Amino acid sequence: MSVGYDHVDLSELRKRLISLGHTPGVLTDAVADFTVLLVLAAARRIREGFRAVEKGEWILNTTWMLGVQLTNKTIGIVGLGRIGSATALRLKPFIGNNGKIIYFGRVEKPIASSLGATKVEFDTLIRESDVICICCALNEETKEMFNYEVFKKMKSNVILVNTARGGIIRQDDLCRALSEGMLGSVGLDVVTPEPLNPNDPLLKFDKVTVVPHIGSGTLETRTMMANIAIENVLSGVRGETLPHAVKVNFDTK
Numbered sequence: 001m002s003v004g005y006d007h008v009d010l011s012e013l014r015k016r017l018i019s020l021g022h023t024p025g026v027l028t029d030a031v032a033d034f035t036v037l038l039v040l041a042a043a044r045r046i047r048e049g050f051r052a053v054e055k056g057e058w059i060l061n062t063t064w065m066l067g068v069q070l071t072n073k074t075i076g077i078v079g080l081g082r083i084g085s086a087t088a089l090r091l092k093p094f095i096g097n098n099g100k101i102i103y104f105g106r107v108e109k110p111i112a113s114s115l116g117a118t119k120v121e122f123d124t125l126i127r128e129s130d131v132i133c134i135c136c137a138l139n140e141e142t143k144e145m146f147n148y149e150v151f152k153k154m155k156s157n158v159i160l161v162n163t164a165r166g167g168i169i170r171q172d173d174l175c176r177a178l179s180e181g182m183l184g185s186v187g188l189d190v191v192t193p194e195p196l197n198p199n200d201p202l203l204k205f206d207k208v209t210v211v212p213h214i215g216s217g218t219l220e221t222r223t224m225m226a227n228i229a230i231e232n233v234l235s236g237v238r239g240e241t242l243p244h245a246v247k248v249n250f251d252t253k
């Protein structure tokens with residue numbers, strides 16, 4: 001019951017002629033909402049704020065706990081597909097008329113032009129963005145695409161949010177970059193492994209917010225996903241084509 005299928009061995013399915021169903025389309029809004037939530041949470045230091053209140057470390061000082069405002073900023077979206085474009089659409093009012101949306105990778109064409117989003121090289125995106133949202137699928141091309149060399153090129157106060165798959169970020173490199181003082185703040189709904197060990201080094205950085213892969217976790221979306229999964233299963237047991245099938249390509253020649 002997921003839209004992503006990076007956890008399934010497609011070549012094994014192909015060999016065994018097993019069909020694969022997934023639940024596309026219905027989680028776009030939930031995940032896009034959640035991506036915005038993480039952008040704002042990271043920009044406004046929500047995790048540190050909660051902690052300060054809980055630990056009695058609330059300081060009455062106007063220069064304390066200052067965050068970053070999104071007005072006029074450049075948002076970089078990696079993967080302007082369904083979720084990426086819904087995220088960009090939601091973030092557009094926050095950046096205002098002088099903000100910019102740039103993107104790299106897959107694109108839903110009509111949306112990109114109506115957003116006024118500009119396609120750029122990956123290198124440009126990571127150098128110029130104030131906020132980077134990872135919204136692409138995990139595959140051979142995107143695996144560990146965010147590594148130490150990439151973190152080094154980012155703005156020192158960049159906000160990095162990943163609601164796609166943990167494997168797109170090389171996590172050891174992220175910890176190294178953070179321990180060397182790089183990056184502004186980070187919001188992660190996806191990590192490696194899941195669940196993350198509570199002693200994982202990633203959790204010691206105040207500026208990293210990790211949540212437990214709940215981007216699609218609304219009652220509405222999970223209900224739609226369940227219904228799609230049920231339709232897939234029923235069609236499967238009846239020997240019919242799955243209504244929401246992953247293209248496994250059973251070409252065996």
Ligand SMILES: O=CC(=O)O
Nearest residue numbers: 001002003004216
């Ligand atoms: O991450 C969630 C999904 O792929 O459904």
